[in-house]
Amino acid sequence: MSVWNYVVTAHKPTNVTHSCVGNFTSPQELNLIIAKCTRIEIHLLTPHGLQPMLDVPIYGRIATLELFRPHGEPQDFLFIATERYKFCVLQWDAETSELITRAMGDVSDRIGRPTDNGQIGLIDPDCRLIGLHLYDGLFKVIPFDNKGQLKEAFNIRLEELQVLDIKFLYGCLKPTIVVLYQDNKDARHAKTYEIALKDKDFVEGPLSHTNLDNGAGILIPVPMPLGGVIIIGEETIVYCSVSAFKAIPIRPSITRAYGRVDADGSRYLLGDNAGLLHLLVITHERERVTGLKIEHLGETSVASTISYLDNAVVYIGSSYGDSQLIKLNLQPDAKGSYVEVLEKYVNLGPIVDFCVVDLERQGQGQVVTCSGAYKDGSLRIVRNGIGINEQASVELQGIKGLWSLRSSTNDPYDTFLVVSFINETRVLAMNMDDELEESEIEGFCAEAQTLFCQNAIHDQLVQVTANSVRLVSSTTRELLHEWNAPSGYSVNVATANASQVLLATGGGHLVYLEIGNGKLAEVKHVQLDYEISCLDINPSGENPNYSTLAAVGMWTDISVRIFSLPSLELLAKENLGGEIIPRSVLLCTFEGVSYLLCTLGDGHLLNFLLNLSTGELSNRKKVSLGTQPIMLRTFSSKDTTHVFAASDRPTVIYSSNKKLLYSNVNLKEVSHMCPFNSAAFPDSLAIAKEGELSIGTIDDIQKLHIRTIPLGEHARRICHQEQSRTFAICSLKNCQTSNEETEMHFVRLLDDQTFEFISTYPLDTYEYGCSIISCSFSDDNNAYYCVGTAYVLPEENEPSKGRILVFVVEDGKLQLIAEKETKGAVYSLNAFNGKLLAAINQKIQLYKWMLREDGSRELQAECGHHGHILALYVQTRGDFIVVGDLMKSISLLLYKHEEGAIEELARDYNANWMSAVEILDDDVFLGAENNYNLFTVRKNSDAATDEERGRLEVVGEYHLGEFVNRFRHGSLVMRLPDLEAGHIPTVIFGTINGVIGVVASLPHDQYVFLEKLQANLVKVIKGVGGLSHEQWRSFNNEKKTVDARNFLDGDLIESFLDLSRSRMDEIASSMGVPLEELCKRVEELTRLH
């Protein structure tokens, strides 16, 4: 039963909705604060650019974000209002780097019609009050008292019902708002009101301006000394104040965002819906406005917010494309643009559709999204884990170890690759042609397995075999000195660094050698109680050539011990527990924090904090990386050290914000790895896989990798076809002809490797692509692309005509095989029992694929089902059909083969406006609706009465706070059947804000456990601004608000790992679970995405 669900974000929202600039973190520092719907990010302006300081999750969808400076305060406060009528005022505490809540509250009214044009929040420039327009006909005031404290909020009646914008005017004795509104004849006007705080009422204000531009949409209040307001229309821009009125015509455009440049308000940046950036200038003489000027500057992403930062650098926040940092140059470039893009910030939003494919056929899903809109439309390939891009490979069986060696200490590149086998050691070297060929290091023993080798000081090499340690000159390659194992003993394990060798022979003998110039000196020897299984002396202190600590893993008592060097005194011992022996230990330092990593034979990894001076181990944590023994090795990428864990599920261990993170590597099984940095293969890794040695480069070390394929048009539907190795998309392109804007719609075919357009089928005028699938039919082995369309005519409310087009890919071209006209928009298509199931307006319609006498094929209607408002989203499983309706929630239909009929079995009688549906299992269906909620319904097939059986029971409800456009079964991570997480079915979702999330259906006991953890976490992790987690996650629509149930907030649960040790301990003890166990279970959840 998939009733118990865990919802977690794999990719955070990237749609930038708001931004503001001010002195937030200190009176001297300038900050950019941006809102990404449910998160804010605080950045610091520095000489090197924007430096991210903090990512702050907000328990709400941000409707207003404003910085303001209360009287007498040295720095700005942040005001945030959420769409669910909560607000808070935050202050930065520089001493603790914490956000302090100065005030918060609820500004909802019991009765009131939410505004159609979005919520408006504004703060009086003289800090006398905060104004909110949340409900039609009401203006809410939160007054400040003279100490800057907020007082009880009250409403003032606002006569204007269709408000487009409200702003405070500058320099007014009483707080004065200017309201831009539309009357019931669709004419637009602006008027002003003074707010009489004591009377709690409006008084007519100084300005009013009727019959503005029909497209007037934005008000810009102008600071003193000029004062007044700018009204931005689609064809004119107007400035008006008590004493002046100026207007200029502009090229028709819809302005979406503005940013003030000068403190005196004489210049503004305007961004329009085509991504064009203009500069609006108020010319003035002696505080008198003389005119307006507008200049085209260049093109950016379509801006949703513009913030002038400093020194001609501007932040462009975008909802439809990547956000940008731009510089305004004094001189235009060759294309006449004054805009130079300095940086881009990836934005996946809006994700309109996506598909999950395994392009590299490695058993790991990649998500390909239709992202962005208009000219900023793109495909994004989102992949979890770190890719190894293979550069070369050779077949080699039975590799037992791999090391790279330089030919001298100062050589920047590695020359040799030492490959060890059970009875021999082979040396590969780069030749003059940059090829890897068999070579020789004369001083090495080639007839034995190498246990370890290493570049040593004084241009020497060290090789350890079962019998001896050999010191070889790296220049002459001749043997300089040899240390032989005592007779009767052989070396089992060994390790070395540039100046030290540590080895263990049978009988628990631990021998420590130091490397001199041409000499190996045995410095210390101790006998331990048991056999030694692994050891390490990787220098993690200040001296890169010498370690003062040695880590040793033991058989029998299953422990790991820390010894001092050179004395081999035992400093610390940690019993690992269980019966699985440690296989690899590693001393390493990430971001200045020293760790001991230790892997077990069963694929577990333990990590400890290591005190470099005392050798003490603390903060033990355990994670499961795979099922086979793991070999640990460090490597560097971009000057940062990481650890490669070679196993059946290779993983890169790295550190971010002083927290260890584990990222999958896109390879199936790796037995050994060593860094190999040669001139021909710079910054590469040598990897021993099953029967193969390969050399490859490694991606940037991060969890999600996103590749962008810019399309220059808006992709709305996507699907992949395995047989033709292609993607097909439905897209639309906005075309600007001389004075008219038109849309053209296409079906396009793309190569699934290069992502190039290889074929295009233009749709008719007014014809939109609504759905696309790849499918086959009964009695026909060909794979087809089926496209559902609608003719969207300006005079029709609902499309009354559409088509189903059946294409085959031949020679890389889309060939139209069949087409069928429909009586409405084909919102959804599904392959269904070898037939085609279409959702056409109110109807579900099944088509057979019929062979005509002439050998051609056609779609023939078989049966259908009426009774929907609009059947928008359809999923099928066997003979069952789940329909998500425009406003009638989810219904379940059944196709009856014998009768050739589709019948309704059950429905959810709630009025949910659906945005996506998915089938979780035979009985449970998942839905997303337009109030940003998720819910699950269950089929009641065992119920006693027909009435009950006909009702889908709502079993889970949750406020996601995101608008989901698509669910798809699949996983972003490689699934291993042996791991517990491998059995958890997952559904991926994509949202308007660019979120990629995962809904994981948990077993009941795990759900109960995590529910308890969540309840504990809510007590410890406070909502920013005092906002409540419980209220945030409660299911909420116009009709009801109920507590979340049968859904867990994975983002909160996984934040357990970010807590301090003491907080973790607190939670573990209150749950009665050992901390190690708790960490491991949460760590496993993070590997679901």
Add this chain to the structure above:
Amino acid sequence: MGSLLDDWPSYDPHNFSQLRPADSSAQSSKLTPVTYRPTHNKSLPPPDQVISSEARNILLRHFYQKSEEKFRPKRAASDHLTPEHSCKQPRCAYTDGAD
């Protein structure tokens, strides 16, 4: 045009001075900021700063205001723009509601 684009405001001339445009094809790999997880009590607002809306319905408030006015000498047609009225209002019965 030059004059309009001159003289961009500068708060700290050092800001962005070292920033070089990233290769436009490569998406610059930026540091990910720490995710904030407050565990301190300052995340809760001071008790007197938990703001709610006036309980009285706006229509009722209007009725009460009207009835108050009946018992008061009629206000002269006041010009609300005059500064002496900006700080003090001639009524007092209903000032700050429930505060």
